[in-house]
Amino acid sequence: MDNTDSNISSSEELVGIDEVQKFLNRSRASVYRYTNTDTRNLNPSFNPRKLNPEYRTDQKEQLRFHPNEIARFAKDILRIKEVTVEVFNSPSSATQNILSQILDELKSIRSLLEKN
DSSP, X not given: OOOOEEEEEOSSOOBOHHHHHHHHTOOHHXXXXXXXXXXXXXXXXXXXXXXXXXXXXXXXXXXXXOHHHHHHHHHHTSOOSEEEEEOOOOOOOHHHHHHXXXXXXXXXXXXXXXXX
């Protein structure tokens, strides 16, 4: 087994297929081939030979991966000698700002309703 260095910078955030593709420097199709999924089973058992996504509650839910799982897969299966997975908080987008405003408005409506 190769000696590998792994540097993980994460605030326990999960990442999607696009980020995995960048980390592993592989095509989107190959990332899907590596992924432990099953059309008949929403959350298949851990497979050490595959890239295991996090628990999902719905088949339509996006596949999300923990940075440590990406690093494990890269080192153990792809034999990438040096693995660095960095997850940064993305700056607030216009959509996130609007959703935050909607949430604030809903909270104020709720508090008004609870007063009555």
